[in-house]
Amino acid sequence: MRRPDVLVVGAGGSGAALAARLSEDPGRTVLVLEAGPVPRFPPGFPAELRDARLVPGAWPDAPTVRAYPVRLTPDLPYTAVRGRVLGGSTTVNGGYFIRARREDFDRWSARAGDARWAYERVLPFLRVLETDLDFGATPVHGGHGPVPVGRTGLGHPAVEAFRAAARELGHPDEPDKNAQGVPGVGPVPTNSAGGERINTGTAYLLGALGRPNLTVLGDCSVRSVAVERGRATGVVADRNGRRTVLEAGEIVLCAGSFASPHLLHLSGIGPAKVLTRAGVPVVEDLPAVGAALSDHPQVVLEWTPRRPVAEPAGSWLGGALHLSSSGGDHPGDLEILQSLVPMAGLVGRRTAVPGRPLALLASVQTPRTSGRLRTVSADPRVPPRIDYGYLETADDRRRLREAVRAAAALLSTSAFGEVSAGVVEPASLDDDGLLDRWIRSRLGTSQHTCGTVPMGRAGDPSAAVDGHGRVYGVSGLRVADTSILPAAPLRGPAATAVLIGELIAHAMCTVR
Template sequence: MESYDFIVVGGGSAGCVVASRLTEDPDVSVCLLEAGGTDSSPLIHTPVGAVAMMPTKINNWGFETVPQPGLNGRNGYQPRGKTLGGSSSINAMMYARGHRYDYDLWESLGNKGWSYNECLPYFKKAENNEVHHNQFHGQGGPLNVADLRSPSDLLERYLQACESIGVPRNHDVNGAEQVGAMPTQVTQLNGERCSAAKAYLTPSLTRPNLTVITRATTHKVLFEDKKAVGVEYGLKGQRFQIKCTKEVILSAGAFGSPQLLMLSGIGAKENLDVHGIPQIHDLPGVGENLQDHIDLVHSYRSSSKRDTFGVSMQMVVEMSKAVPQWITRRSGKMSSNFAEGIGFLCSESDVQVPDLEFVFVVAVVDDHARKIHASHGFSSHVTLLRPKSIGTVKLNSADPYDAPRIDPAFFSHPEDMEIMIKGWKKQRQMLESNAFDDVRGETFYPVDETDDKAIEQDIRNRADTQYHPVGTCKMGTPDDKFAVVDSDLKVYGMSGLRVVDASIMPTLVGGNTNAPTIMIAEKVVDSIKQQYALLKQTKTASCEPS
């Protein structure tokens, strides 16, 4: 049986960071297991390729939720990356960290070391920001952050429209103040996607101490008593086991990590017994505390075909120009992330921290791009940043190849709908402002904006995830019965086992989750390296003659 120092399960936004950083030490061996394939597809590296992956199973798990009563019985859609780089290889590349409040809240809940001031150095360590050079941003990090190379002219209209409803321009929503609207900064390098795989893993692949195995589905963690000693995985119809001398690190995401813990016998007994899985350790918080951003899109037809994406002969002409521009200069429409504008705002004047987010898109967005309209247009998402609805992730079966049972319980808390209706109105007001008058056509889903009941039904009929599930392996204190990991992300009651990904967030941050997930990995891998360096020093000292 092959043996490594560390086994990392999941080659996504966190796993790529962990594997790369650990193998900076040539004496440390790491095996990274990824259920998806390599990130070689041009759809990944060409920014506009996201539109082909998001609504399909291309590099995408394409999960669905159980029927949601809060969405009038609809099944929600949950795209997640199934390739090296994980969701950072299929997302819209938006760079947003959330608010200072979010991380200070984590620490106030007893998670020592997770305040904003203690997390900021790791955001900066990860980052190479081409534009912002100040105390809030980093240079020289693996993750390149840039302005869009060829933004649409509609972006200026979006900023004017935000100003017209009281949302000011803000040159950096990741800086001193989050409130405001700006052109989206993106995780791109030279006009190409800069995923976690591209940033961290690709430069590390030649290291002899790093083994990467793709299309490998991890079945379970192997234990001796309550110590993780390896994993079992499947590849090409065969079953393999590998061992580790130090730790198994789960970085399979908010759905995959709790699923794998339960498949391995860690979780609430009632959740395991129903599938005939022997319990190794009782940890009732596994799969609980699922939080996700609920989101509603308004879309309008547009007469501005040059500045938008759409289905038309004009688009064929535009793309015939864009392809050579992309090939020769890595600019033009092919470098667009579609979601070219971002904004953070408050639902009411007395709200202290932004509780809503705008995402302005230079295309028609309907049902995650799964409904295609033969027209050009523009759209905006409004996202509820701190929902109070809490869901679960459970097993559908004991088969590791089955999708998990995902229940976000959208709108199960009544306050979420109250704030979402306010967000609906603010977004509609923004999009129907004078800034868009000469390019705006009709909306695809007209609703009387004075009728709150009609607005609520529109939300229940069309709202869905903004792709930010977190919290299902919650970080917390020992007296929190639903905490799964401690502040070092070690699984309670076990040894040699950690979870390092978005599932450890005790609460959902008020912003996109990719940059925070990378920060989490940077922070914890630093702690891991320090821990084992101290152990090595202690062993060396104990062997020296007195």
């Protein structure tokens, strides 16, 4: 294999989009390395990875995920998973595909000092990546992009009750959650069509594999980036039991918010003190790599149906309600997602579990950075120490109480009472202390990690890359995934991950 112009590490939400766009230029050779399997045709993905009613990321023992031990609080261990297959986490997540809010883009633009991150500037890229199956091509939506975006149906009795309950409580309708309207209740945009999850590998790369300038290698684990005299020259990788060095003109890490900072650390790029303790020789002292981590805490409230509920037809997701926490700093920062599959089914690989309760997923999506990621060993097989830092402040606990109470309020309406016999837990919502203890005992995460390689202005010690993903202090090296977002957006970041691939590919094609 001759030396490629660009080597992309990771074929997930960002990496698949970036590699496909770069390879549209026949004069640029692109090599993609994916740690997991790379099916060559859509049927090559197992049926459970294509069924939009299932969530393979809820199965920590699945062969297409990598499980990371993390701590949500200092005394609360948890297992977070990421996709390890073509398409990455877009192959195993819930299919939620809601755009970040205008406020997010404007905040990132100001942080990076790059106007190209402002909402008006990214909107054309949001349109070009999608085919909106409900609205078609409009000034807001795309009609010819690789990712199909369809909204969950509202005809299911439990979804009708959810929407009616939100209206009963005075929440506005939000029929298009990708249009930057007033936060309210509405269907969930998903990257699915006809009940089939369309991951970014299928959407972007499978149709491009015939290009002579594009090579995608699966089951190839990257150990580190090779750096010579301040420039990235290639990667050290394991494939088919052999270790090799693959050189390239430019390296782009698209391995995700856990693996990308870990790879930088293993390459000697990160906080010097952390690297020295881990036994990694320091190449570039870059304190911001892994110094912060942002995600969305989540709690599940289960409710008992009055009568048997039909299996979902197209997606496990029902409706979604976005409302604002008290204080009003970030409109729509509380999210309540409706699951049409019992939690026992989501973790048990089934779309129906008769007699088991259904669930609402309540989360706080206020932009906040509370965690960090530290490499503890020079051995790539040893996972990094990942701390989420949830529930650290009084505001953290208040917002999550508000989200839980808002979900319980929906279940207490007369409208929802048409289908529900009541909430399973918690028994008491009025006492803050009791509710805090209940939340802590059931705390989870939305798996929306960002911020571990944050973008920002040159010279800012809290920044690791610029607005084009270029790593400060090391030429020829970029990061292009959700790790570059300074904080997780006000909505889940799957759609934004794809956007990052589009934006940085465009930058690489137009800015030399």
